[in-house]
Amino acid sequence: MAGDPRAILIASDLFTGLEPAAAEEVLAAATPRQVPRGAALFRQGEPVEALYLIERGRLKLSQVNADGEEVTVRTFGPGAIVAGVALFDRRNFPVTATALTVCRVLAWPRQRIAELAGRHPQLRLNVMRTIADRMQDSFSKIHELATESVPQRVARALLRLAREQGRRTADGILIEPPLGRQELADLAGTTMFTASRLVASWARDGILAVGRRRFVVRSLPRLAALAGDSSRG
Amino acid sequence: MAGDPRAILIASDLFTGLEPAAAEEVLAAATPRQVPRGAALFRQGEPVEALYLIERGRLKLSQVNADGEEVTVRTFGPGAIVAGVALFDRRNFPVTATALTVCRVLAWPRQRIAELAGRHPQLRLNVMRTIADRMQDSFSKIHELATESVPQRVARALLRLAREQGRRTADGILIEPPLGRQELADLAGTTMFTASRLVASWARDGILAVGRRRFVVRSLPRLAALAGDSSRG
DNA sequence: CGAGAAGTTGACACGAGTCAACCTCAGTGG
């Protein structure tokens, strides 16, 4: 009866262009799964077993190397498709997916989604499109890391968070799932200390209001300027 | 009659698992194209028109931002599939492909390759697999940029070049297409000056022999050590 | 042989990481 959550799902990229009946069929084939905060949906190196669609909550994809250094590749919110590779190749995850908040995801086993994709070309196309998007994201990230300064990257991370999951309040845009300095630092590829200094200085300038695991963007344009075309500082 | 070049092509990732007849059919559908050194096969922002397979020579994929800063994402040699996205979506290139040496590539127009992929599922699978590989490469690159020092990255770039396109000589492994300091720097995401200093010092240590647009790796293990687990320097 | 591309080297500045000491809240249990 509660058609709402279902409607939200059907609006996801996974179902664009799919006929309602087909969308229903695909949706029916999924099994829901709950991921507690801090738990992993899957881990780097594990074989890809399923395709996931985020229903609620937020996930981060990160890579760790032998030394244990972690880099957050990016985060995803509701509607995002994760592990698109499931569709077309038996291989291992190159990244780990950790829940930043409690998450509810839909899962389609590899076989099942492959079979569905065979019958609904549009479904395959949709998954491929998201993979192409991820590819482009990766390139942007590479470019950012290689050419931008730490302040730019931190500003950009905040900007993205504000846009993707900000909630308008009287004060400005509140970044919704509480985010610590360390998490922000991971997103931007820097240290907690540097991130802390930066947000403190931006708070002094009135661009942000900050608190414990809390960020409110008071001036999106000024933050964007910091992320974008500033000539070094 | 000259079955040789064709055999090399058929050994490419694009044709693995494909029946000989199908491979021949696909191959026959391609139109060859010559790219002079320094010319672009395609440019960032242009719509994807075709799928390419490198027959001879070497290409680099790079991204430039509004400020004109260029970052080399990676390079590709013979047998590599480029623009795999062509198969499944009408979109624009996120990168520019420039010929590092004179290149000969095979091109399949978007429509044509899509139609072939429809009839030969294995072909589609092969393309998807290379895309997944690229994805993984991108993640590695992100990780490298975020966590490794410049010397590590330069060493790693040389290592990869030596492995992928080195020629054994009496002196050691010669990196084949002549490579300038600037090009090496672009690959590693640093400046020509720093790259120059690094290779000079490694030449002093006997790890490399260097010249103008010329690198010979004299000790692969020592170079690997520099790229890998050195504890800072 | 001239000119320009490619590469070298030194001096310098500065961004950003590291470490240590410290502060300050949000819970918790008495």
Place this chain on the structure above:
DNA sequence: CCACTGAGGTTGACTCGTGTCAACTTCTCG
């Protein structure tokens, strides 16, 4: 209601890696 505790955050001092710029050398090609 208060004290305790620990996670989360701040700030200063210091160091070092790397980018920047300038001046110079050396090779290559026409």
